[in-house]
Amino acid sequence: MLIVADENIPLLESFFADIGEIRRVSGRTLSPDDVNDADILLVRSVTRVNEALLKDSRVRYVGTSTIGTDHVDVAWLEARGIAFSAAPGCNANSVAEYVLSVLSLYAEKQGRDDWETLSVGIVGAGNVGSELARKLDRLGFTVRLCDPPRAEREEGAEELFCSLDEALECDVVSLHTPLIRDGQHATFHMIDAAKLERMTAGQLLINSSRGEVIDSAALLERLQGANAPTVVLDVWEQEPRINPQLVDRVWLATPHIAGYSLEGKVQGTEMVYQALCRFLGLPVRKKAGQYLPEPALSKLSFTSAAEETGAGNIAMRSCYDPRRDDARLRLTMDLPAEDRGGAFDRLRKNYPVRREFSSVKIQLKGTSKSLQDTFRALGFKLKI
Structure with a gap:
């Protein structure tokens, strides 16, 4: 059995070597010739999986080790009888921790001693948005959730969800929606010129x-105007050939790595492995915890002199x-235009190991219960 897999999926051999032969390929440049003789295809979000890629192949199972599926033509796979699985929620905690880190820097930038005084509008309350909301709620933030599809189908929606316009009134607006190009709840260019015009400095x-x-063109125009909001982008239109002018105008620019904690990536591999085992009728023998190495930073210690916000930061x-x-x-962005796309992908491929907060044990000596609660809400392990 031949498994063709994106070379950036971690622990491929550890999880899949005893299932079949593994052929590593570049997910960005994957072609029909690469998958023609494959039985199993494992991808990440940079690979378009559709009829053009697979129509002449013998692939019978496709797995994506990502939470999103907009890069996969799921309907075509189903029509051809090709099994499919994703990894919903695998990196939800990683993305939530990314947003928390951004919020801590933003509060510091604004000179706020109490970051929880910021109101946060979360647009998209799936796995990621819900995890972020849970953490922010435990930390004492005012949170407003916007998710029109959930608001339509869930009871008591008036109390749980707000409109997009209401979410855009918050101090912070964090986007966590899938990409949906058509239909009543399309998210393509959901934040357009009109929405951006409402946001302020x-x-x-x-x-x-x-x-x-x-709409990145509208965003660039807004950021060149007066009273523009502060913007943080981890994802971009036209990846990997992103607009250097937009990079120059945003406050923080990162290369689509919010979900790139080691725990998040390995959990994505594990979820696809479990789904493949079920498809093949094989026992599930492996777990992500078997393969996580000891973190470079394992313990931090704070005394009674620690100030709550400073210690958390x-x-x-x-x-x-x-x-x-x-x-x-x-x-x-200083590279020639023809080299920037490759450099963007290399930043992702060669991304340094990033561990989640739970990998660090916090030792607290004589500290307040409030500080203890803060560390618990952030997700750190405590030793008191």
């Missing part, structure tokens, strides 16, 4: 969902500081 807009959710930024990714991406 006192607001922060974060997009870690799909680049096409924001130190801990979060010890695990992840988005300014490092911002600096790396901006350096690629």
